[in-house]
Amino acid sequence: MATALRQNANRVVQFGKHPASPEDRTDDNPWPEFPMTFKLDYGYKEGLEALGEDPRKYEILTQKFEQNDDGQVTALHTLNVEKVYEDGKLVTKEIPGTEQVWEADLVLIAIGFLGPEQEVLEHFGLKTDERGRIWTVDGMNDYRTSEEGIYAAGDARRGQSLVVWAIREGREVAEQVDQFLSKKESKQVV
Ligand SMILES: Cc1cc2nc3c(=O)[nH]c(=O)nc-3n(C[C@H](O)[C@H](O)[C@H](O)COP(=O)(O)OP(=O)(O)OC[C@H]3O[C@@H](n4cnc5c(N)ncnc54)[C@H](O)[C@@H]3O)c2cc1C
Numbered sequence: 001m002a003t004a005l006r007q008n009a010n011r012v013v014q015f016g017k018h019p020a021s022p023e024d025r026t027d028d029n030p031w032p033e034f035p036m037t038f039k040l041d042y043g044y045k046e047g048l049e050a051l052g053e054d055p056r057k058y059e060i061l062t063q064k065f066e067q068n069d070d071g072q073v074t075a076l077h078t079l080n081v082e083k084v085y086e087d088g089k090l091v092t093k094e095i096p097g098t099e100q101v102w103e104a105d106l107v108l109i110a111i112g113f114l115g116p117e118q119e120v121l122e123h124f125g126l127k128t129d130e131r132g133r134i135w136t137v138d139g140m141n142d143y144r145t146s147e148e149g150i151y152a153a154g155d156a157r158r159g160q161s162l163v164v165w166a167i168r169e170g171r172e173v174a175e176q177v178d179q180f181l182s183k184k185e186s187k188q189v190v
Helices: 004-006 043-051 116-123 162-189
Strands: 061-066 073-086 089-094 100-102
Touching: 004 043
Parallel strands: none
Antiparallel strands: 061 073, 073 089, 073 100
């Protein structure tokens, strides 16, 4: 967001369907848990200073996009939502009459890790698990996939994770591939 403003975007708005975090810890978020409280990180602070308002808009749901004849996005249609308890469950409810139209030249959707793109996996006939990740032999202890000679590592296998895991897995999978290829080579020599 701050990068877009530094690159001369006229306006940047960030939508989220959740309410803003409270200023103080709630009873169900005691110390030493990570505090789920309102934060103004440097990017948002920069946005606030440049735009005169917090770029984050809470409890907003995008319903549809508008496009021009060239297929480029031109606007978003949103509706305000609220969290309410229904039959003891916390649900997100739309608030009728709160429709808004926001003009936009660029929309970036950042709604979480949904797993690796399935097209390539389908092409190679790779098995996936219930979360759409590449299935490997023996869970997280092996890098062999369901197809001989195809290995998987990193987020595509582990799911949304950390760089340290990606580095470690990159090294380990390289070793496993090396063993596989060395065996194949020695068989060919014999
Ligand atoms: C917004 C965000 C913030 C993060 N912050 C942190 C953090 O602060 N600290 C931390 O430790 N981790 C962080 N992570 C997680 C970290 O980035 C990942 O865990 C890590 O990058 C995974 O490495 P990877 O090599 O498995 O996958 P990736 O880094 O995703 O690499 C996969 C590569 O494969 C390429 N690719 C995909 N499909 C194809 C194809 N068909 N053909 C050829 N290439 C293809 C992609 O372009 C990409 O370059 C963050 C992730 C995100 C999204």
